[in-house]
Amino acid sequence: MMDVVREIRSFNQGRDPDRLTLKYRNMRASPFVFLRGTCHLFYDRLAGIGAPRSAPLTWVCGDLHLENFGSYKGDNRLVYFDINDFDEAALAPASWDLIRFLTSLWVGAESLSVESREARRLCEVFIESYATALGAGKAYWVERDTAQGLVRVLLDGLRERQRSQFLASRTDLKGRRRVLRTDGKKALPASDQQRAMALQVIQEFAAAQANPKFYEVLDVARRIAGTGSLGVDRYAILVTGKGSPDGNYVLDLKQALPSSLVPHLKVAQPKWRSEAHRVVALQRRVQAVSMAFLQPVVVGRVPYVLRALQPAEDRVALGGKSAQSASDLEGVITEMAKLLAWAQLRSAGREGSDIADALIDFGQRSKWRARVLDASIECAGQVRRDWSTYAAAYDDGAYSS
Structure with a gap:
């Protein structure tokens, strides 16, 4: 049986103590924040739960969840909404990103003021929207002129941000x-x-x-x-x-640190010059347009990702003090599902990833959909149990030094 407390402490060993204290405090707040802070633990657990074996290999974000989509200015000076975190990116089954995102919907439902039945419906909307976009076989993108709903509101609001x-x-x-x-x-x-x-x-x-x-x-x-x-x-x-x-x-x-997915993958990964080169190469490969100033740099033997912080960077406001209608929330989930499908199509056939035809076929099949949903439900239950264990340990002072 996994010792959750020891595993989290071991994984975070050697980090800056001031900011690590902030991380531990934040993770105590909710199962959703805990999920965001324990990507390594998620894949340790997924290895035991299992994922559909028929999924094609693709370039995955690896840490796909509700808050890893956002706006940014591309190197062509236009503002886009897209997947925006590639620290964990790797060559892996397409279903891994699906399961992690759906798990984030389940455990984030409370912060979104969404009941269990509605959370399930949103998960089904995500799966259907992803499969439809993948099956269509054409990679698009989201910018101001093509955005809808809350994403359009976000991108329109950035016009005036100086x-x-x-x-x-x-x-x-x-x-x-x-x-x-x-x-x-x-x-x-x-x-x-x-x-x-x-x-x-x-x-x-x-x-x-x-x-x-x-x-x-x-x-x-x-x-x-x-x-x-x-x-x-x-x-x-x-x-x-x-x-x-x-x-x-x-x-x-x-x-840039090693991806948490790689220890659980049997497929060979490219031999990157450094972890920073992996992150940057895959971000450029998967996003429709690269973020401005994005570069890998290596100091001694330590790899870093360099980029600009921008006025155009933001997320769609979900949950908390921001109230959104069911249709608005469904619209955002649908856009995120399409972006995932387009990202996978865009990076198809590169350094070991399956070609677009395999992804299209996967999108048009249906048997995997129920298995992905079931796996996300099981993962979400495990996240809640692990968070409860963590919260009790945190309250007892296990992370105070």
Whole structure:
């Protein structure tokens, strides 16, 4: 029998203690946040539960859930809504992303004010929408002109969001010079050693760029973001950009760790130059248009993913203080299902993934659908049990040191 408490502590060993404390506290909040923070545990469990064996191999996100879709500005300057987290990406059965997303719907139902019967219906909507889009065999994308419902509301709202407003939310002005705000909400102070490391990365990267002055570093902080990656080596880096004070840019530098899926996969993975090269290559492969500034960098032997933080980055507001109608929620779920299908079609036939014809055939078949739904129900029950074990241990002080 798995020792959940020991497994979580072991997996997170060596992480930044300040941000790891935040991660453990956040995971105590609900089974959904716990799911987001324990991707490794999910796949440990899925290996015992099993998934449909007939699913074709595809490039999966690996950590697909309700909050890993969002808006961003592509390198063509247009704003898109798409899957936006590829830390766990790998070559795996297509059903793995399906099961993880459906599990997030089950365990996130309470925060969405959705009862069990409605959660099941939304899961069935997701499966049907995914299968229909996959079976059609054509990869599309979601931008402002093609978005609908709450996704359209999100993308329309970004029209008025200015860089100066974005900078004001993350920095403080000292005269005409900005510094990163380190109030424990989005960032924490960096040590001299950490600042020097980040500076070295950006200087080496800038030297190969057409406009190196754009990347002149003004400030460095430890970034607070996400749930699963909290405690991983990660920095917010303020650079001159297009000029101070309101033309500054904020970069995100995040250590890339091995995918939690790979230990459970029997299929051979490509020999990536580094984990950062894996993350970036698969993000570029799967997204319709790549995010601006996305680059792999390696410092010594430590791989990092470098990208820009953007005013255009956001998520559809679901649950909490945001009330949405059943039709609005169904619309978002439908869009997410289509995006998953299009991502798999877009990356078909690459370095071991099955060709589009195999994916189309899978989408048009029906036997796997009930098995995927059943597996997600079993996974969701296990997540709730594991969270209960974790919550009790957390309350007893098991994660206080």
